[in-house]
Amino acid sequence: MKNKKGTSRGPNLINAMQKATARDEGEAASGEAGGDRLSKLPDDILLNILERVDTLEALRACILCKRMLKLRTMLSRFDIDVGSLSLYRKARLDATPRLVWYNNAVAGVTENVLSARNVEIPIRELRVKFFLRRDEFLSIGKAVAHAMATQKVDDAEFVLFTETACLSCTHGDLLFHAKKFNSWFGDCAAAFAGLTRLWLRNMRFGELDIPNILSTCKRLESLRLSYCDAGVCSVLQLEHAQLVELHIDLGKFETVHLNCLPNLQRVNYTCWSYQDPLTFGSVPQLSKLSLENIGISSTKNLQLSELFVNVPWIKDLRLDFKSEKIWILPECPKLLAPVLGELQIVDLDNLPEGCDIAWTMFILEAAPSLKEVRITVWDHLCKMVTNKDLRMNSGYCEKENVEWQPSAADFKHKNLVKLTIYGFQPDENFVQYVRRVMEVAVNMKEISLHDREVCERCGGLEPSIQVCPSRYPQTSEEKDILREEITKELRISSPAVIHIRS
Structure with a gap:
């Protein structure tokens, strides 16, 4: 919700x-x-x-x-949360009284709201956020289960926090959280049977626990697992008749097998730990995929032709490189075309600054139905590891260009109509790229160029971290000069399609 x-x-x-x-x-x-x-x-x-x-x-x-x-x-819509996000950021084991107060407040509101409703009016959306503490969440589960038994509930979601935050969790913490959840899950199976959305955090389950959760949550349409797994290098096998959306971030799965998910449409996988994040079985409705990861020296370069061999109907693809190594391998259009034939939108996020972006053309060449390309080039320094020793010990790579061989010079793309670039700089790298796209995209309608993203936290970086100043055009005169530079050798495109945004 x-x-x-x-x-x-x-x-x-x-x-x-x-x-x-x-x-x-x-x-x-x-x-x-x-x-x-x-x-x-x-x-x-x-x-x-x-x-x-x-x-x-x-x-x-x-x-x-x-x-x-x-x-x-x-x-008919309820979002029951009395400040969990701010508490979660501060939560530690010594914050127990604060968390008890929060959970008690959520439990009280949930019981009062659901018991005082006009039962003839369906509950369209119910979202309850709370901490994983047995004494309080039992009453929450029972109140929700009673509402499901006596009223019509269209959409119900549990969002669970744990007392220990993600980055502070030990192996023992993860096992302890999963044990508490399983105990509650067994006591409140009726509430879970009616859930349509579930977000779990910081748990290390047994091999069969997650399949058991899915088999009980028969109405589940959205599942999010944050820093959850079934053990280091575990394999997750997923089957569910109703699941539409799957989001996995962090965790230590060796791989996730999407075996039989006939209604699955959207998948987001963030920061997998090992070589192959996903394998696809029967997922006939899957159309949107987002992959985010930090590429290090040991990271295997993914080949889209292999990854999508069973899903040739992806329409919306997002790849986020976290300002580090490019972990996608450019491939020959003949290999990729069978799996990218339906692709319409591609979003390439957080490409490292200073590197050639020409390699991204391999996607255009292999995706004849592509309509829109969005590219963000950004060294997001406040989220990057900047310590040289730590980068070396962790396997972070130095910036380098991606090797790529362009196709025939007469290649033309008939469906691409929009190109958006964030982090544009008026140098040869970007100018030549835009010019090349305009040459091949014969029906281009809009090219939107933007300066770097702005992050307030990046302004507080240590002086030793040098930030290259932006040279993005600011005045109308500078923007006109840039448009002329891009189009001066082109005979087929008008400068009017280029929008240099302020």
Whole structure:
């Protein structure tokens, strides 16, 4: 379930409710007619507003405004979270009282909200975020299970945190978290049977635990595993009739076999530890794949022709290189064309600065249906390992260009209509690349060029970490000169398609 609100909208709504209530009381005391505009809105519009903010803020608003009091029983979307993200960042073993308070608050809100609802109104979305603590989450599981048994629940999600944060977890912590989860899972199987979304963190399961979770969660459509596995170098076998979305980040799986997932459409795999992140069995609906990893010297270069041998219908492909080594091997278009024939969007994220990007053309040459290419070139220094000794000991690579041989000079692409580059610099590397794309993409409609991404944290780096200043054009005159430079040798494309964004 996606969060529909921003963190500042709740207090603004509360202020509006308080003002509305004050106006109501003032007008009632003076005998004036009319009331405030907010109170005159129909119930369906007020409910729509309330369901776009924090659930707690919506409930407070209903209590503050007499006109809206009855609406609290009519809400159909719930996101029950009383500050877990900020607590999670601070959570340590000595923070137990704080976590107990949080879980108790979530449990109380969950029980009260679900028991006081108008059962004739279906629950369209229910999301509950809490910490993995047995005493409190048993009541949460029972409240959700009772709601599922007595009301219609379309979409239900559990998001679990652990007392120990990801990077601080030891092997013992991971086993302990999985043991607590399995105990709760056994006691609240009815709640899990009705879940459609589940996000687990920091657990090391037994070999059969994850398949058992999937077999119990028969309605599950989205599964996210963050720093979860079944042991170092374990193999995960996945089968599920309803799963639509799978997200795996970190963890120590040797590989993940997507054996039989007839409804799977989207997969995101971040930071696998070993050579082959995924193998595909029966996944006839899979169309969107995102792969993110830090390439080091021992990282195997993936070959898309092998990776996608059983999934020739990928339409949206995202590859994130984390500003490090390129771990995709450019291949001959004849090898790739059978598996990239349906590809329409490709997003190449965080390519290292200073390296030639011409190699990315191999995807264009092998994907005749491609419509849009997005490229981000960025050394995101505050997220990179910059210590030289640590980089060497961890196997990080020095920057180097990717070897690639272009195809025949007469190659033309008929479907590519949009190219977007973030981190563009007015040097030969980028200018020649844009010019080449314009030559081959005969129906190009828009080329959008952007400066580097801006990160506030990167501004606080140590002085010893040198950041190459951007030379991105700033004035209208500089932008016009760049357009002319790109198109001066081209006869088939107009400078009008090039948009140099501010």
